Amino acid sequence: MKIKLGVFFGGKSVEHEVSIITALQAIENIDKEKYDVVPVYIAKNNKMYCGDLIDDIKQYIHIDNLLNLSTQVTLAQKDNKVVLLKTNKKFYENEIYDYIDVAFPIVHGTNVEDGTLQGYLKMFNLPYVGCDVTSSAVGMDKYVSKVLLKENGIPVLDCKCYYKNEEIEDIIKSVEQDLEYPVIVKPINLGSSVGIAVAKNKEELEEAIEDSFTYSRKILIEKAIKNLKEVNCSVLGDYEDCKASECEELDKTADILSYEDKYLSGGKKTEGAKQSMNSGVLKLPANINNELKEEIQTLAKRTFKILGCNGVIRIDFLIDEDINKVYVNEVNTIPGSLSFHLWRAAGMNYTELLDKMIELALKRNREESNMIFSFDTNILEGYANGGLKGGKGKLI
Secondary structure, rough: OOOEEEEEEOOOOOOHHHHHHHHHHHHHOOOOEEEEEEEEEEOOOOOOEEOOOOOOOOHHHHHHHHHHOOEEEEEEOOOEEEEEOOOOOOOOOEEEOEEEOEEEEEOOOOOOOOOOOHHHHHHHHOOOOOOOOHHHHHHHOOHHHHHHHHHHOOOOEEEEEOOOOHHHHHHHHHHHHHHHOEEEEOOOOOOOOOOOEEEHHHHHEEEEEEEEOOOOOOEEEEEEOOOOEEEEEEEEOOOHHHHHHHHEEEHHHOOOOOHHHHHOOOOOHOOOOOOOEEEEEEEOOOOOOOHHHHHHHHHHHHHHHHHHOOOEEEEEEEOOOOOOOEEEEEEEEOOOHHHHHHHHHOOOOOOHHHHHHHHHHHHHHHHHOOOOOOOOOOOOHHHHHOOOEOOEEEEE
């Protein structure tokens, strides 16, 4: 009997459209002999939809029409199964749209990739693919992840963190005191280069801060490397065992790679799931020697385990070529296209990669099912007999 695999994608995120592309690429490559795929689209208002057209990329050009032709659903537990209930069923219809054995969140950005969706799925005791709630949240927060990695001896760039309620002049004064131009300004919890800018002087810094705060209430500012090479590496596995992929190098002409560089210029060359979305701006393999490649792969695996990741992640590295120093830049817990091109270069096809990720999710679920998360006590009996007040008339 096939495993019912619910693929969740979309969501209230600036990376909504990127999630759709990644998910539909994955659905195209999932082994249909082993899995019965149930696509679940999360609209920008967080309502979930299923239907025969949900996995057709052409339908998303006219999203309102697609939603009108689809069925709105919500998760529920029924008869020891997690089911998709129709929220607006007609009186003669079955209330259950379908059921799910395993969830595969293929989402990007705030409100979905940051542990929000993972926590929602966990509430239903539903096995899900990828990082857990904690590692998803930590991986999304660029500042928290840097602090944690630095504490464990992983090289990261010095940075400063600021909140939206702080005066911009005070932020600029702090940056100029502790860092030096050029600097990079980033929203704390976004990806795909959204809201990121390089500032070479005070005027550019002020503009970059204002723009970044439109996407997040907390931002990160760090020193920019002038003679920079950017290299990415993916990791697959769990806490017991993981391995690193081939490395890729970003081929850019500007200070940073933009959203358009990543998804629009490369996307014009993409046919279905044959290429990564940003394949037009990558060198694969990276132009680095074996010693540097091994250093990056080792750091990637250490980072994966320190953050408690699971499934496939991508880690972005910065190399200061003036001093030949490698830094971990950030972690992508659900990378665009699931970094399948990096694993294809390492000898693993996309279908095998997806299968391995699902196996890791089921393994984690088996392990957690043998752990104790709650136990019965008579504590409520005592409160029922004695009331809610303590011995001195105070709530405990």
